[in-house]
Amino acid sequence: MTSNLYKNQLIELSHNPYHFGKPEKIFSSNEALNPLCGDKITVYQSGDSIQDIDLWFESVSCIICSASASILAQNSEGMDMNDGIEFMKQVETALKDGTLLDHNLPKALNCLGEINNYPSRITCATLPWSTAIELLQ
Amino acid sequence: MTSNLYKNQLIELSHNPYHFGKPEKIFSSNEALNPLCGDKITVYQSGDSIQDIDLWFESVSCIICSASASILAQNSEGMDMNDGIEFMKQVETALKDGTLLDHNLPKALNCLGEINNYPSRITCATLPWSTAIELLQ
Amino acid sequence: MASFLAIAKIDVMNAKREKEMMKIREEFPILDQKINGEDLVYLDNAASTQKPRTVINAIKNYYENDHSNVHRGVHTLSVRATEAYERARQKVTEFVNSPNKHQIIFTKGTTESINLIASSVTNLIEKNDEILITAMEHHSNIVPWQELCKRTGATLKVIPISEDGDILMDKYREMVTNKTKLVSVVHLSNTLGTINPIEKIINKAKSHSAITVIDGAQAAGHIPIDVQKLDCDFYLFSGHKIYGPTGIGVLYGKEDILNKIDPYQYGGEMILKVTFDETTYNDLPHKFEAGTPNIAGAVGIGASIDFINSLDRDLCHKHEMSLHDYAMDKLERIDGIRIIGRSSNKSAILSFVIDGMHPHDIGTIINQKGIAVRTGHHCTMPLMDFYEIPGTVRASFSIYNTHSEIDKLIDALKLAIKMLKQ
Amino acid sequence: MASFLAIAKIDVMNAKREKEMMKIREEFPILDQKINGEDLVYLDNAASTQKPRTVINAIKNYYENDHSNVHRGVHTLSVRATEAYERARQKVTEFVNSPNKHQIIFTKGTTESINLIASSVTNLIEKNDEILITAMEHHSNIVPWQELCKRTGATLKVIPISEDGDILMDKYREMVTNKTKLVSVVHLSNTLGTINPIEKIINKAKSHSAITVIDGAQAAGHIPIDVQKLDCDFYLFSGHKIYGPTGIGVLYGKEDILNKIDPYQYGGEMILKVTFDETTYNDLPHKFEAGTPNIAGAVGIGASIDFINSLDRDLCHKHEMSLHDYAMDKLERIDGIRIIGRSSNKSAILSFVIDGMHPHDIGTIINQKGIAVRTGHHCTMPLMDFYEIPGTVRASFSIYNTHSEIDKLIDALKLAIKMLKQ
Numbered sequence A, B: 001m002t003s004n005l006y007k008n009q010l011i012e013l014s015h016n017p018y019h020f021g022k023p024e025k026i027f028s029s030n031e032a033l034n035p036l037c038g039d040k041i042t043v044y045q046s047g048d049s050i051q052d053i054d055l056w057f058e059s060v061s062c063i064i065c066s067a068s069a070s071i072l073a074q075n076s077e078g079m080d081m082n083d084g085i086e087f088m089k090q091v092e093t094a095l096k097d098g099t100l101l102d103h104n105l106p107k108a109l110n111c112l113g114e115i116n117n118y119p120s121r122i123t124c125a126t127l128p129w130s131t132a133i134e135l136l137q
Numbered sequence C, D: 001m002a003s004f005l006a007i008a009k010i011d012v013m014n015a016k017r018e019k020e021m022m023k024i025r026e027e028f029p030i031l032d033q034k035i036n037g038e039d040l041v042y043l044d045n046a047a048s049t050q051k052p053r054t055v056i057n058a059i060k061n062y063y064e065n066d067h068s069n070v071h072r073g074v075h076t077l078s079v080r081a082t083e084a085y086e087r088a089r090q091k092v093t094e095f096v097n098s099p100n101k102h103q104i105i106f107t108k109g110t111t112e113s114i115n116l117i118a119s120s121v122t123n124l125i126e127k128n129d130e131i132l133i134t135a136m137e138h139h140s141n142i143v144p145w146q147e148l149c150k151r152t153g154a155t156l157k158v159i160p161i162s163e164d165g166d167i168l169m170d171k172y173r174e175m176v177t178n179k180t181k182l183v184s185v186v187h188l189s190n191t192l193g194t195i196n197p198i199e200k201i202i203n204k205a206k207s208h209s210a211i212t213v214i215d216g217a218q219a220a221g222h223i224p225i226d227v228q229k230l231d232c233d234f235y236l237f238s239g240h241k242i243y244g245p246t247g248i249g250v251l252y253g254k255e256d257i258l259n260k261i262d263p264y265q266y267g268g269e270m271i272l273k274v275t276f277d278e279t280t281y282n283d284l285p286h287k288f289e290a291g292t293p294n295i296a297g298a299v300g301i302g303a304s305i306d307f308i309n310s311l312d313r314d315l316c317h318k319h320e321m322s323l324h325d326y327a328m329d330k331l332e333r334i335d336g337i338r339i340i341g342r343s344s345n346k347s348a349i350l351s352f353v354i355d356g357m358h359p360h361d362i363g364t365i366i367n368q369k370g371i372a373v374r375t376g377h378h379c380t381m382p383l384m385d386f387y388e389i390p391g392t393v394r395a396s397f398s399i400y401n402t403h404s405e406i407d408k409l410i411d412a413l414k415l416a417i418k419m420l421k422q
């Protein structure tokens, strides 16, 4: 009877997040706060342009947020801007609505499938995505 | 089973109040409002000095207030200032405490003896007295 | 003969309607009691309505099952309390047809809602600007604007009313100019019962880009509110006047203006980030909700909205107006009575004075018969000055009142008059 | 051997005391429930305490029997509601030992109380004046002063604290000068548990004629308050943290300063006379209580004070501290734990962080075991910056908690650590 949210996969992801840290070359960046807990995340677009998505992030945050950021960085890599924004918006909405498992989204996201049972933690999961969308728009 | 407060004596007093109106010669005056109902009373000291008390009053007010003012004017008339203030303070306190009948006060006041059963009306009864005390002090 | 039949027909209809309403009356535990040995007749509904069992129980259940502080907690009770609080906001959103939930701010009551606006718009008001209110406003829709004018150098202007208690719309139209920055008007007058033509008032104000504020304290419980249709900038009301608890009120605002004006109170919840050098404010609605909110109060107002939604509002309206008309008719037959407020568009509020008798004396005497009316200036002193009276006796009717209660009111009034005249 | 006996003796005493306290626990209906299949362990008392049956019933009874609007009514229900409201004020008066009833102002809560002061003292603060707060203040005792400083040009200065979480009193004494116009300090820190030496702080401030404000949000439920002995200008707290309802708070003020400062909100009750040209304000406490007050909230806080008065407060204090010390001892044995707040003068609040683990993750996981703790910055972000942490896990104990609940907390924490370390 322990939490269903904190699965191995999620915890591992948060221990070894993808693209955690400042990239060598920063094209642009965006910082955001989680007003509920005061957590902070900075999302960077690496390289010379915003066309090919290559996101990195730094954060002081919980496992949900770190894992979510890691999934974002890995699964958006190489998308062009428009596709990327659309993808991110889709994920953000699905996280909020609790419909993550209903769409054809990257499997990696499944580990956040339970998040809608933890309403106070949804912002933790969406924060990287909303921050990235703001960055790209 | 009608109100015990509204006795004939009280109503008569209010219909024919003693010293109702502006005196010919005003030494000083004081106006007060009842914040609960917005009623207004002006108390006048008639004559050339404040030494011999001779109070008059004008008011837009309820029966309780008018009758109380009438009793005040009649029963303080001719007192010297110090005695008058003491008397008025005694009545004011007795009205508030509901001890009007316990003291050796003018009989005319007995018609206000029930006032402490009408807490929202106590200020109506005390207003002339507190206004007069302020005037004299 | 025809007219007699017509009257009889109305009576039957009224009686039928009243029978319906009596099921609702049973929902209000407070009404079933004796005052001075007589059945309580509660006709002070414009001051505060009574609460149905569902509202009282919603508050009790909240404290017995779900209470915790909101918004910042990850544990179950905190999540539940947050959901209960936000569900209440959703109910208010639908109740006034706000386009968004975050445009609903919870306050202490109408008075705080108006104070919030008058304080937070300060940065939008300049010297020589004009603020318009009407001659029938409640003190809470007068004094905050007086203070705003003091602070900013703006001028407060008062739209006059007719002897019947209607806003003089022609005068109003003349008064609105490009100097007019804000118009704040009561929807339903608590003293006169007048229902003001706020659609027209708002339209005219908007044609000069003035901010529009509607004091809905009395209206919200009686008139269905649609803020999108009204298109006002702000609409305000109190929980305790719509069968809900004390200590909770509502401010609806348009999104752009809520974003433009300053926060009102500062503290927890309303911030995004605090350092000793600088503070960043949170988004709507949190920007205007500093500190631990009245969670149980919100739950209670939510339950009161559920209660209202469960009513046949048209039936309720007809019942209230039938009580009003019945009382008016009987009152007018009493010698020396003067009705204050004779608008042709009225709600079930009846103010009157009786020649040579003070409202307080009347109120105290009829209370001996169990009858609760409000007496005095009803926080509308300037209106009393206009009618040159010290105050009125005000009987205000609600869904749970009955025609026989009005008979009792009339009998008690006659007795009071007899006593006071002697 | 000696020490083993000593420990055993304490345990017996604790157990005996706890048995006493369990009668009190039964008064709190909410505590008897399962969360995620486990018994609720409510350790979030610093955010909000739970309510005893007597408080819940007082509110219910008020609505079922006595509700009406207050102060201006002559009918029986209005008189009763007014008496209930003023009786609550009398209870608060005695609770804090205020010399007079009219020095007790009812507000929405601590946050509003502080905002009221920060707004109403504006006319007493000038450019170049200094306002002192400490590094451990709650946002509600920071942001209103930042805004006051913005408005007036005064400077906000922050009294530093030690790593243990104590105010550096030497530094404080240096900082108080003739420029110091106001000192606002938390009595009991909601994050650290530190009980500040407010008598000394107030004395020093008064020696330079500074206004003293004490945020008693956390203290009022745990420490007997005597405002006359403290001799502070203002003392503030919230109902919901002293077993009372949400939406009601208290501001105690000295009479002279309450008379000197401006009103805060404007409307009904707080006026003596209103014309369109001019308004005269009412006396204390009404000057600061505009609009229909939270009558049921006042009745509720009155009942919560009755409840506190019915307790053996010394016993309660010993019980809470025994829980605190027991938890502290067990926590310190856990690898990687860091206690935040180690003052030698502490209340039963325990904040901690665990190496490499985020408070939110811990809070969410132990909630699965029914355990409610608060996680995050606790509205003290600048304090988090001082300790260079994003937040803490905070377990705060109340009279109804038990030693075995702490065992459950510790077990759940160990499980969370195991999960998060894997």
Ligand SMILES: Cc1ncc(COP(=O)(O)O)c(C=O)c1O
Pocket: C268, C291, C292, C293, D046, D047, D109, D110, D111, D112, D138, D140, D141, D186, D188, D189, D190, D215, D217, D218, D238, D379
């Ligand atoms: C120390 C302290 N001050 C102020 C507050 C604010 O109290 P409220 O949210 O009840 O207004 C709190 C409550 O979180 C607190 O702990």
Ligand SMILES: Cc1ncc(COP(=O)(O)O)c(C=O)c1O
Pocket: C046, C047, C109, C110, C111, C112, C138, C140, C141, C186, C188, C189, C190, C215, C217, C218, C238, C379, D268, D291, D292, D293
């Ligand atoms: C028309 C009107 N406006 C404002 C108010 C003030 O409402 P509250 O006292 O609930 O703040 C009232 C209530 O008396 C009212 O009738």
